[in-house]
Amino acid sequence: MRIDITNVHRRYDDVAALDGVDFTVESGEAYGLVGTNGAGKSTLFGLIAGHDRPDEGAITVGDRDVRELGWRIREAIGVLPEDPGFPPGETGRETLAFHADVRGIGASPEDAAERIAGAAATVGLGDAIDRPIDGYSKGMRRRLGLAAALLANPSVLLLDEPTAGLDPNGVAALREVLTRVREETGVTILMATHALREAERVCDRVGVLDDGRLVAEGTPDELGADHEDGLEGAFVSLTGGGRDA
Numbered sequence: 037m038r039i040d041i042t043n044v045h046r047r048y049d050d051v052a053a054l055d056g057v058d059f060t061v062e063s064g065e066a067y068g069l070v071g072t073n074g075a076g077k078s079t080l081f082g083l084i085a086g087h088d089r090p091d092e093g094a095i096t097v098g099d100r101d102v103r104e105l106g107w108r109i110r111e112a113i114g115v116l117p118e119d120p121g122f123p124p125g126e127t128g129r130e131t132l133a134f135h136a137d138v139r140g141i142g143a144s145p146e147d148a149a150e151r152i153a154g155a156a157a158t159v160g161l162g163d164a165i166d167r168p169i170d171g172y173s174k175g176m177r178r179r180l181g182l183a184a185a186l187l188a189n190p191s192v193l194l195l196d197e198p199t200a201g202l203d204p205n206g207v208a209a210l211r212e213v214l215t216r217v218r219e220e221t222g223v224t225i226l227m228a229t230h231a232l233r234e235a236e237r238v239c240d241r242v243g244v245l246d247d248g249r250l251v252a253e254g255t256p257d258e259l260g261a262d263h264e265d266g267l268e269g270a271f272v273s274l275t276g277g278g279r280d281a
């Protein structure tokens with residue numbers, strides 16, 4: 037499903053967190069939103085996920101305004117927060133079962149169990165799914181979060197800093213999983229990230245957000261074309277600091 041962000045404004049008192057943001061993520065595309073700290077990425081994600089409303093403008097997912105989707109938004113959009121915050125003492129499978137239960141996922145307990153097994157397999161958790169989460173690495177926790185986001189077979193995935201804090205092996209494993217998810221499901225991906233090298237590798241297009249405005253957009257090659265160090269050079273010259281830096 038395609039995501040259309042049209043002239044979106046969101047203010048907090050005297051801060052224009054989003055100041056007229058326009059862009060489209062095409063169906064099946066992986067789009068990276070990069071920006072300085074405080075550029076407005078989390079604010080935008082909150083609006084897309086329906087946790088908050090724009091002061092002005094509209095956000096549609098598959099031609100439906102997210103404000104009209106109501107509870108169906110949880111089926112259409114899977115969200116991977118930066119820190120999913122799992123309860124201690126549970127196995128991965130128990131955690132996914134809790135998510136499925138709370139969100140009413142699965143027509144029957146058998147259906148829910150099948151979806152849980154499918155999501156766990158997709159993210160490559162293997163036998164670890166029946167081990168306590170307390171022993172999971174950060175990368176495994178992130179992949180468990182992704183499995184939770186995939187439970188409802190969403191058309192859109194919102195990934196907030198999916199590689200933050202992961203070692204290179206964890207980053208590579210997550211990249212592999214995202215590639216597989218795209219191949220298997222054709223899901224549309226919007227990811228907010230500070231990892232520019234990773235955005236270059238994973239994303240079809242990248243948008244640069246600075247002080248609540250989209251200041252550039254294109255393929256990583258297009259954006260980095262005039263800079264020796266590619267997207268990173270483009271990012272530095274386009275942003276120059278950031279309000280929360």
Ligand SMILES: Nc1ncnc2c1ncn2[C@@H]1O[C@H](COP(=O)(O)OP(=O)(O)OP(=O)(O)O)[C@@H](O)[C@H]1O
Nearest residue numbers: 048051053071072073074075076077078079080279
């Ligand atoms: N609830 C809030 N109340 C007041 N100001 C806020 C609130 N949420 C965000 N802001 C401000 O809005 C601006 C955008 O913040 P936002 O968290 O969306 O940026 P971000 O790009 O996600 O930053 P980061 O990369 O640091 O997570 C910042 O100046 C921030 O301080």
